[in-house]
Amino acid sequence: MIHPSVDTPAPVRDPDRLAAFIGESRWGRVLGPIELRRVLESATARTVPAGGYVAHMGEPPTHWLGLMNGVLKMSVTSADGRVSTLSGLATPGWFGEGSLIKHEPRRYDIVALRECRIALVPATAFEWMRQNSLPFNHALQHLMNARLAQFIGMLEHGRLLGPDARVARCLASLFDPEQEPAQRLALDVRQAEVALLCGLSRQRVNRALQRLREDGLLELEPRGMTVLSLDGLRAWVGQAGR
Numbered sequence: 001m002i003h004p005s006v007d008t009p010a011p012v013r014d015p016d017r018l019a020a021f022i023g024e025s026r027w028g029r030v031l032g033p034i035e036l037r038r039v040l041e042s043a044t045a046r047t048v049p050a051g052g053y054v055a056h057m058g059e060p061p062t063h064w065l066g067l068m069n070g071v072l073k074m075s076v077t078s079a080d081g082r083v084s085t086l087s088g089l090a091t092p093g094w095f096g097e098g099s100l101i102k103h104e105p106r107r108y109d110i111v112a113l114r115e116c117r118i119a120l121v122p123a124t125a126f127e128w129m130r131q132n133s134l135p136f137n138h139a140l141q142h143l144m145n146a147r148l149a150q151f152i153g154m155l156e157h158g159r160l161l162g163p164d165a166r167v168a169r170c171l172a173s174l175f176d177p178e179q180e181p182a183q184r185l186a187l188d189v190r191q192a193e194v195a196l197l198c199g200l201s202r203q204r205v206n207r208a209l210q211r212l213r214e215d216g217l218l219e220l221e222p223r224g225m226t227v228l229s230l231d232g233l234r235a236w237v238g239q240a241g242r
């Protein structure tokens with residue numbers, strides 16, 4: 001049985017948090033006051049429990065989606081039930097614009113790895129901004145170009161990188177400031193969640209994280225980790241892939 005996703009949401013108003021989240025986003029900062037007010041008047045938010053679907057592959061999109069807090073996994077499932085993880089997303093971030101622009105069903109599942117708060121901008125508001133705001137289109141183009149570069153990198157290194165470098169690349173992708181500027185380098189993501197995103201065992205991820213810590217690239221904390229050098233982490237991935 002497929003349960004409803006947030007693409008069919010019960011309207012939940014969350015004006016203060018939504019205004020802050022949207023207003024501080026890369027695209028929200030370029031909107032004029034009238035444009036921003038129009039978006040906020042139609043935007044809603046919804047909480048998705050751990051393991052719940054934010055969006056199902058094959059369903060028609062009705063909203064542009066933003067991750068207010070939590071960690072998401074984007075994946076596809078084959079006919080025989082095998083799951084392949086495409087990417088992960090940590091706070092803050094926006095996603096799902098491709099299906100809206102192309103007017104096509106979602107091409108992958110989006111699953112909450114923990115309880116997540118999702119912002120929802122209706123497709124009508126998203127399309128209105130595309131038709132009426134040049135700055136919004138520039139911000140959207142920047143986002144899509146960054147995401148394309150991320151997926152090209154995944155294809156380029158997917159079969160070349162060892163486990164340690166795969167973990168490093170996964171962490172670096174969660175901090176991609178080109179998609180949405182990271183507010184901090186403290187990542188509230190657990191080892192089990194990194195394992196799911198990388199397709200590795202939790203034990204193997206732990207060994208990789210310990211190596212990255214020994215190399216001075218991150219600090220491990222009880223409820224997450226802090227990246228000490230994002231540039232260093234990316235350089236480490238590049239050197240490991242040679």
